[in-house]
Amino acid sequence: MTREAYSFVRTFPAEPARELRVDRHYLLCASAGTLRLEAQGQAWLLPPARAALIEAGRPIQVSIPQPVTTASVLFDPAFTAAPPSPLTVFDLDPLARALVGECAAWGESDEPLPAYARTMFAALAAVTWRLAERPSPVVVPAGRSPELRRALAATERLLGGEVTFEDIAAEVGLAPRSLARRFAQETGLTWQAVLRRMRVLRAVEELAGGDAPVTRIAYAVGYTSLSAFNTAFRDLTGRTPTQYRASFRP
Structure with a gap:
């Protein structure tokens, strides 16, 4: 069984828009470069200071205008409550960025999370779910x-x-x-x-x-x-x- 929460760190080249849909709540961040998102008739840009919290099963369009390194986290819906909204883009505060970095040590695996890792992922969910209640105003209609x-x-x-x-x-x-x-x-x-x-x-x-x-x-x-x-x-x-x-x- 895949872990109830895990980090996904990867570098992508520039590429056109494609649909992204995952079966977990998805905290999508860029640690370097930028991502563009489009959903619900609106478009957002994600530099490293911002993140998107996407509800499990929610489709979005993602494009990469320049090479990007993502440092994202996926949460099993049974591990945490549903996000405040199906899709929210918000600014990351220093605590959230530190927790994303700390959680990067645990990727996808069949091995269970150690107690410390579960605590870190739970803390990250608590912090980012709270930040998602204050969405960023910098959005453009699609x-x-x-x-x-x-x-x-x-x-x-x-x-x-x-x-x-x-x-x-x-x-x-x-x-x-x-x-x-x-x-x-x-x-x-x-x-x-x-x-x-x-x-x-x-x-x-x-x-x-x-x-x-x-x-x-x-x-x-x-x-x-x-x-x-x-x-x-x-x-x-x-x-x-x-x-x-x-x-x-x-």
């Missing part, structure tokens, strides 16, 4: 209709330049008023609000993926003012870009 999904894809492709709403509407073949209505109906957000979130998510990916200066990242994601970038980033994450980068560095 869209339901083909037109809105194309609009979102075009916005993401062009967000580093001087993209306008009229450009996006023309690319998907809708009048600006009609596309604005789609954004309101399907996402509850304006296009400008979605663009802002996409730029912050792209910045998070860059902050996690290397040591580029914050100013260079700000310009690369479409901001012409460092102060405007810092304000947008802090409004969505609660931290400055420098503080965010420091939060997932050793």
